[in-house]
Amino acid sequence: MEKSRSGRLGYPVVPMSQGPTVYLETFGCQMNELDSELVRGQLRSLGYRFVADPARADVVLYNTCSVREQAENKAYSRLGLIGMRKKAGEHVILGVLGCMAERDGADMLRRFPQVDLLCGPGELDRLPALLDNVRRTEGASREERIALAGNKSRRSATLAAAEDQLELLDLSRAFDPAAPGADHRSAYVRITRGCNKFCTYCVVPNTRGAEVHRPPDSIVDECKRLVDAGVVEITLLGQTVNHYRYTHGKAVGVEGVELPQVGPGLSAFRSPIPAGERVTTFAELLRRIHDEVPALRRLRFVTSYPRDFGDDILDVMAASPRICRYIHAPAQSGSDRILKLMNRGYTRGEYLEFIARVTEKLPDCTIAGDIIVGFPTETEADFEETVSLVRAVPFKNNFIFKYSPRPGTTAITRFEDDVPTDVKKLRNNILLDVQSEVSARVHASWVGKTVEVLVESSEDDSEAADADTQTSESKTDASLGAGEHGATRATIALPQFGAQNQPRRSTASGVASGRAPHARCVGRTQGDLIVAIDVTGTPDWAMTLKPGSLISVEIRGSAPLLLRGRPVKTAAAAF
Numbered sequence: 046m047e048k049s050r051s052g053r054l055g056y057p058v059v060p061m062s063q064g065p066t067v068y069l070e071t072f073g074c075q076m077n078e079l080d081s082e083l084v085r086g087q088l089r090s091l092g093y094r095f096v097a098d099p100a101r102a103d104v105v106l107y108n109t110c111s112v113r114e115q116a117e118n119k120a121y122s123r124l125g126l127i128g129m130r131k132k133a134g135e136h137v138i139l140g141v142l143g144c145m146a147e148r149d150g151a152d153m154l155r156r157f158p159q160v161d162l163l164c165g166p167g168e169l170d171r172l173p174a175l176l177d178n179v180r181r182t183e184g185a186s187r188e189e190r191i192a193l194a195g196n197k198s199r200r201s202a203t204l205a206a207a208e209d210q211l212e213l214l215d216l217s218r219a220f221d222p223a224a225p226g227a228d229h230r231s232a233y234v235r236i237t238r239g240c241n242k243f244c245t246y247c248v249v250p251n252t253r254g255a256e257v258h259r260p261p262d263s264i265v266d267e268c269k270r271l272v273d274a275g276v277v278e279i280t281l282l283g284q285t286v287n288h289y290r291y292t293h294g295k296a297v298g299v300e301g302v303e304l305p306q307v308g309p310g311l312s313a314f315r316s317p318i319p320a321g322e323r324v325t326t327f328a329e330l331l332r333r334i335h336d337e338v339p340a341l342r343r344l345r346f347v348t349s350y351p352r353d354f355g356d357d358i359l360d361v362m363a364a365s366p367r368i369c370r371y372i373h374a375p376a377q378s379g380s381d382r383i384l385k386l387m388n389r390g391y392t393r394g395e396y397l398e399f400i401a402r403v404t405e406k407l408p409d410c411t412i413a414g415d416i417i418v419g420f421p422t423e424t425e426a427d428f429e430e431t432v433s434l435v436r437a438v439p440f441k442n443n444f445i446f447k448y449s450p451r452p453g454t455t456a457i458t459r460f461e462d463d464v465p466t467d468v469k470k471l472r473n474n475i476l477l478d479v480q481s482e483v484s485a486r487v488h489a490s491w492v493g494k495t496v497e498v499l500v501e502s503s504e505d506d507s508e509a510a511d512a513d514t515q516t517s518e519s520k521t522d523a524s525l526g527a528g529e530h531g532a533t534r535a536t537i538a539l540p541q542f543g544a545q546n547q548p549r550r551s552t553a554s555g556v557a558s559g560r561a562p563h564a565r566c567v568g569r570t571q572g573d574l575i576v577a578i579d580v581t582g583t584p585d586w587a588m589t590l591k592p593g594s595l596i597s598v599e600i601r602g603s604a605p606l607l608l609r610g611r612p613v614k615t616a617a618a619a620f
């Protein structure tokens with residue numbers, strides 16, 4: 046029999062052949078997808094085996110999202126289903142991870158006595174110990190069995206920064222072939238955890254805690270390791286990624302190793318770096334990764350905070366061909382009055398000035414965003430300001446959300462949710478139509494150009510996305526959501542292409558049910574535009590395209606959320 050040994054984080058390893066089976070489902074954002082990937086790696090290294098069917102699992106884990114009520118309701122309904130199985134006498138451990146465990150811990154235990162384990166996003170490194178505890182105390186009273194009833198992660202994130210445990214989790218990470226995006230060799234790297242911005246509608250500063258920045262050397266090393274493992278594209282993650290800032294010499298562990306550190310306040314971005322301080326800014330981090338990981342073909346980042354997006358970042362992007370020309374910078378509203386109530390820290394004019402700088406310095410950059418409609422007190426006039434902002438900016442897409450009051454936020458205590466549901470719905474639909482026109486214009490402007498495309502899915506028969514069926518589906522997509530914690534990403538959701546069963550980043554799910562008789566491959570441009578690649582009649586080499594290939598494509602047609610093109614064999618194309 047295999048001998049028990051210690052795992053990467055010091056927990057006992059269960060022999061592989063006997064390890065418990067785990068089903069893990071992820072809700073919400075890209076941060077959650079990365080957290081789930083790290084959880085999978087951590088538990089696998091301890092002998093747990095992952096299964097795709099919850100009915101076959103000894104342990105069912107839900108990694109949850111609290112950003113909107115809708116996401117929470119979905120998770121609650123899953124908990125109800127497992128609860129019924131447990132009530133019927135089935136033996137299964139049920140764990141809730143992520144933001145709901147953090148935000149809703151006590152209430153969840155009251156409503157769902159079948160939950161055995163809660164683990165907030167700031168303590169995922171402790172999940173193996175919590176699971177171990179649940180398994181060892183089976184048969185004990187419920188009070189004794191609850192592994193952890195959530196914690197306050199603004200506190201624990203700060204502690205974790207000092208204790209370096211969460212950092213160990215990121216450092217222990219290996220490229221996970223089961224992660225979304227892995228099939229086309231795309232991976233996430235976290236650079237910042239948490240958020241210090243406190244937009245009044247948002248639960249994230251409460252659930253994910255204070256902003257903590259990882260040391261630049263750890264980030265660069267992680268990128269190198271992923272590229273050595275075959276990764277083509279890396280997306281850097283942070284709730285406000287451009288506010289990355291690491292001051293060297295302030296958080297140093299044994300043997301001079303730099304540790305994660307809590308981020309500075311907003312004023313740090315408005316004043317010069319104090320004399321004598323050595324700081325790695327976001328622009329410098331981008332440049333370092335671009336230059337020190339030359340085998341990385343694409344570097345992208347989400348999500349940007351429109352305030353303080355300096356020219357230094359745009360200059361590094363302009364000088365670095367492998368940094369993707371794509372900026373996701375949510376405006377949230379076009380009304381100064383509403384932006385103020387949201388505590389966003391910028392005005393409509395400042396947002397437009399930022400976009401003007403982007404388009405001047407990076408004319409080929411695409412811009413995406415998020416908008417909330419129906420924020421408390423939003424009038425017709427406020428909404429019209431948002432409509433005119435959406436018309437004024439060349440957004441390739443916007444995720445549009447109806448305001449959802451969230452417990453623990455400033456908005457829920459300070460403002461009445463006074464915009465009626467049907468008005469929110471109407472504004473949502475109007476904005477989706479406007480966005481659809483803008484998206485169509487943006488996509489049409491690429492016709493005639495030759496672009497580099499990262500192939501994300503391909504198939505041997507001739508069924509694929511239909512560029513002409515996008516308008517109505519884009520509505521569904523835009524409400525699926527992404528954003529600062531952004532919903533989704535990775536694979537284009539063409540089920541016949543083997544995509545994941547989750548909604549995807551940006552506009553991808555808009556193509557989910559479309560068909561075009563000639564497209565065999567689907568991929569994305571640097572600017573995150575989806576391209577259906579028609580390889581009919583092209584030479585044999587085109588038929589060998591695999592997910593993860595970078596190819597040159599001549600764009601010949603467009604729809605609101607899709608480009609269509611044919612591959613061209615040029616010197617720049619890499620196969």
Ligand code: 5AD
Pocket residue numbers: 112113246247248375377415416417446447448449450451527528529530531532
């Ligand atoms: N209601 C509606 N939308 C919200 N978002 C965040 N909090 C809320 C809320 N309470 C949206 C924002 C953010 C995106 C991820 O989710 O637009 O950028």
Ligand code: SF4
Pocket residue numbers: 240241242243244247248249250284285350529530
């Ligand atoms: Fe932070 Fe983004 Fe939430 Fe604002 S919306 S508090 S910037 S995570």
